[in-house]
Amino acid sequence: MRSFLPEYEVEAPARLEGALELLEQGWRPLAGGTDIMVLLESGRLADRRFAGLWNLGDLRGIREEGGMVSIGALVTFTELRESRPIRERFPLLAASAAVTGCIATQNRGTLGGNIGNASPAGDSLPVLLVYDAQLELVCRGGVRRVPYCHFHLGYKQMDLRAGELISRILLPAGRQGWHECFRKVGARAAQAISKVSMAAAARTVDGRIEDFRLAYASMAPVPLRCWRTEEILRGARPGCLPELPDETSPIDDLRSTARYRRQVARNLLLRFLAGIE
Template sequence: MRGYLPDCDIRVPDSLAAALDLLAREPGVWTPFAGGTDLMVVYNAGRLKATRFLDLSRLSELRGIQEDETSLAFGSLTTYTEIRECRAVHQHFPNLVKSARVTGALAIQNRGTLGGNIVNASPAADTPPSLLAYGAELELVSPRGLRRVAYDRFHLGYKRMDLAADELVARIILPKPTGRSFHYFRKVGTRQAQAIAKVSLAAHARIEDGHLAALWIGLGSVAPAPVRARNAEAALIGKPLAALPIEAAREALLGDMSPIDDIRASAHYRSVVTQNVLGHMLRDLAGA
């Protein structure tokens, strides 16, 4: 049965302090509601158990993209359209722009938020691989104060996160790449647009003296949650671009994935295609 709106209680606080006050009084009772593009789908299908919502839309503290010398900080309510339109994001984090461009269509990009994409925690979501590849940190806020969590430690399993019931994602902080860097993003879906990823891979590398000095690889749709490809990274870091061990890295990548069969792709397809995308990324990197 579809959801029934009169059953719902929606509070619209106009400051973060008021929102945190509500969370402090009734922890776990209020479900944050950002753009609603994930929540409304579940609601409409009658599968949303929550009936009490904390609408975040008036919390100016969670909006905007702030730049300083070393980082960009995205308010959790930052939309895909805002990401696409921000010059500093294009300059420092091109993978994130590419992720935003392939997320839904314009209506979703105007309304869906970065914080919502993270906390909805779909293994197939489009921004998490890029956030992993850029070493993102999350700033979480609750009635107890602020804490920071490395994004690659945030997802604990399928839809399980290091996020307490009374915590909100406040900001997503990305350190600016330094030195000579390489960026790569690839989403494989049924179509170019409006498709859920069968697999996705984002990478960011720092190159020094013709060697791979640092490398971050984020994967989507190949595990219960978005994951770093730490085994593949370890096989590659320190190697000369002229002789990247592509076969060894493809092999190591198998240890980073635990894909499943579902309606979009088989586990076998996901493994092989992710290995192929890695190979493609490394050939691009060798020519960079």
């Protein structure tokens, strides 16, 4: 670990067009810097030119747009935690923001940065999967939208083209009557990267699971949506479960072991299912 920062250059354009021009020339987006500065200081980042995003109003705010709730990529965890519409309509997002790092990290760290950092341990990421998020990606050539479930292609690999920026995160509005749960298991209650995080949501009708969503962090090289488990659980009764597949591929690392992670991930799911009986 180095205790000094190498020299680097930052430009923070006032307009989106200016930022996109810099990205096209190979500058790297810099939002809250809570990941980038750690990497830079530890000598693990080759980039030295950063396009500061903080002046870009297009990437801010939480608003309703065409049946979706649109969250700017620069919205911080503190803003998510404190936003009434988010707390009421997407409680798992507020819950995951509230256990991300410490208050200082929540004040600076952004939702767009959590996605752009592409860590399989990112706490907001299983939540975005369960809420069927879409991403709005912008470059000088225009805007495109991708389902978030297709965005992470492999460990730290994303469907983000050169010169592109995550501008907004879109969540389908109108979820009512769902049981929802976000659980993070780490070494401590605060300021810990997850050993396992789980986001789950279920809609039941007459004691049967009508619809189900399940996603994990730290259980695969990418934030993991468990499509097969969801399929098997649709139509099941929570008190009489079919055999559930194991779709995870966790690793042993300094935070935990694969065996522990598998067991905890299963326990979290079973506890959630027991709670919706």
